[in-house]
Amino acid sequence: MGGTQTVHTDVIVVGAGPTGLLLAAELALAGVGVRVLERNDAPTSQSRALTLHPRSIEVMDLRGIADRFLARGHTLPGWHFAGLKTRLDFTALDTRHGYTLFLEQARTEELLDARARELGAEIVRGCQVTAVRQEPDSVVVETARGEALRASYVVGCDGGRSIVRQAAGIPFDGTDETLSGMLGDFAVTGPDAARSAEAHGVLAVPLEGGLTRFVVVDPERMRVPSDQPLTYEEFRQALTNVAGTDFDVAEPHWLSRFGNATRLAGRYRQGRLLVAGDAAHIHFPAAGQGLNTGLQDAMNLGWKLAAQVKGWAPEGLLDSYDAERRPVGAAVTANTEVQTLLMELTLVPQYHRPVMALRGMLDGLLRIGEVNRNLAASVSAIGTHYGDGSPAGARLPDLAISVAERPGVERLYQLLHDGRFLLVRTGKQAGASGREDRVETVTATAWQPSPDLEEAEALLVRPDGHLAWAGPIEAEQQALLDWTGAAAVAP
């Protein structure tokens, strides 16, 4: 073992990707001590992901920071599924943010890094974690710098090869890679490159700083393992094979291969160790869901882990992270496998014709409003429901509301900025909740509930914007106890 044990931290987060940074921000917001350990010396300027989907913007809105992201990117009305011609229409969703925000991953990370730091999280770069060991009351984390750090909990947000997941002995079952694609960011392209590339089966997307990203799957090279280095010559050849031209690309800024290995962690928690983001699920980057799913993991876990550290978490609250988020991870990995199949088989000569016919049929189905809305709700995560279909567990839209205690508030999400539960009383009054450190109580003077909430005399909204409970005022105390623990916390 390495050098001296330093001070005890409440939570160590391994990895300063988007998942780790948002989790750190959420923990710090809840007043929990958090230290992020990241092996890279500096933030990366290379962006794998390019999109933030509607629920990701909503969760930024829940914390009052959506404008920071919106100011840096531009919006598109929807997104694709399996590259089908008919796009998913995000404008039809029940949200104020019915669009995809086109924002490079490097910018998203920059904004989340700043947010985490301003709330007091410590982010240590150039610090690779080399070992993680659980002890009965804490976890010891060893680093390549020779330190041994101690924390109450450790969360692995350290990507697909997660050392935390491995140390926890959590299985990562799924399927090995069978297919790889290539991406290249280039400075020199003609003005019509994007349009012309798309017509030739190559995706081309304008990036910041005059760069264009080309994404290509070349049938002749699609079985090359993704860990094999990609050269400029190979990339140009792949463009020529697929599109009949290399679009005069020159000066690559970044070349990378990516694969379709698909795996899901067998558990998201093992004692004092947890995993989130790519450490918990990997898949082909189809329909831009990986980063977005990691952000939702972080929003679900942050307040639960904070409650555990603070000592008021009701029995089972921390385990509900696995119960709520693993099914979402399973659904995302499944839909990316479907998309990969729909794309890959078009490149295999004997399946090309029937698969093109199948794609045509699916295109037709996506033109039916309700079908499109359903899939859009799933890909955008607007449809995520942590329950059995009853109101409890549902994501609450940003409904219009006025409350007596806070003049000027016009919508629900404005009441969730500080990350506490929100108890909304809609008519009858009751006493104080006795949990002001974790619950804000307001009285609605006007509000527009969905029909299934119209009868509720009180509702309890979770810090992640999902409904915990709705019902008569007499049942409020029990709901508070079930979700927010006893009023008095032992020191």
Ligand SMILES: Cc1cc2nc3c(=O)[nH]c(=O)nc-3n(C[C@H](O)[C@H](O)[C@H](O)COP(=O)(O)OP(=O)(O)OC[C@H]3O[C@@H](n4cnc5c(N)ncnc54)[C@H](O)[C@@H]3O)c2cc1C
């Ligand atoms: C080509 C491509 C395009 C994509 N496009 C999209 C898209 O449009 N939309 C979308 O939502 N997703 C997309 N994704 C997926 C997205 O990039 C990932 O899902 C996302 O980066 C996961 O974030 P994360 O924070 O969980 O993990 P990562 O971003 O992988 O971050 C993990 C961090 O942990 C650090 N780390 C690892 N091991 C250690 C260690 N031992 N000690 C310390 N630090 C460590 C790493 O250096 C890294 O910074 C795409 C992926 C690819 C490959």
